[in-house]
Amino acid sequence: MKRTAPAALRNREAIAHALARVLPGAGRVVELGSGTGEHLLLLAARFPGLTWQPSDPDPEARASIAAWAAEARLPNLLPPLDWDLRLDGWRVQPAAAVLCLNVLHAAPPACADALLDGARRVLPPGGALVVYGPFTRFGAAPAGRLARLDGKLRAYDPALGVRDLEALTAAAARRGLSREDVVPMPEEGDLLVVFRLAVEPG
Numbered sequence: 001m002k003r004t005a006p007a008a009l010r011n012r013e014a015i016a017h018a019l020a021r022v023l024p025g026a027g028r029v030v031e032l033g034s035g036t037g038e039h040l041l042l043l044a045a046r047f048p049g050l051t052w053q054p055s056d057p058d059p060e061a062r063a064s065i066a067a068w069a070a071e072a073r074l075p076n077l078l079p080p081l082d083w084d085l086r087l088d089g090w091r092v093q094p095a096a097a098v099l100c101l102n103v104l105h106a107a108p109p110a111c112a113d114a115l116l117d118g119a120r121r122v123l124p125p126g127g128a129l130v131v132y133g134p135f136t137r138f139g140a141a142p143a144g145r146l147a148r149l150d151g152k153l154r155a156y157d158p159a160l161g162v163r164d165l166e167a168l169t170a171a172a173a174r175r176g177l178s179r180e181d182v183v184p185m186p187e188e189g190d191l192l193v194v195f196r197l198a199v200e201p202g
Contacts, residue, residue, distance in 0.1 A: 002036075012039035015101065023050060032090060085115050126197060
């Protein structure tokens with residue numbers, strides 16, 4: 001059944017606008033943690049030259065993605081897969097780009113390392129990893145909306161919480177992924193971050 005997420009509806013136009021400067025003209029884009037599928041529906045319609053592969057480990061999320069896709073009938077939107085970004089299933093085929101939107105704050109810290117390790121394996125040289133979500137900067141404590149969100153997440157599970165962008169950037173750099181751009185999003189504290197896999201010399 002179709003599910004809806006107000007945050008996805010509020011932010012998907014801004015995400016699509018930012019991605020227009022980032023995505024290649026053709027190829028397969030893998031998304032990890034597609035949630036309701038609503039933002040991916042817009043992206044598949046907005047970028048018809050790309051093939052979009054949604055995924056989510058939650059069966060209810062996959063059912064929602066499939067229901068939205070069945071209604072839209074977009075030929076470049078593939079059926080959702082049950083990939084968990086911590087496991088190897090998504091790392092077996094190359095991808096032109098990898099998206100991970102609104103996942104890392106709601107997942108254990110090991111998921112960030114798994115995302116970076118997998119992106120390094122599947123992306124071509126110069127390929128983009130795009131991460132979206134709430135981030136603190138330069139080790140500062142969360143404030144305002146981010147503090148409220150962080151408290152709610154940690155009350156549910158102490159392993160969850162708003163992540164620091166500079167820590168993620170350093171972890172990405174150790175894997176040959178350099179931070180190319182940071183785009184503020186409409187929601188307070190939300191950022192869209194673009195990393196690129198290094199192009200080997202020669």
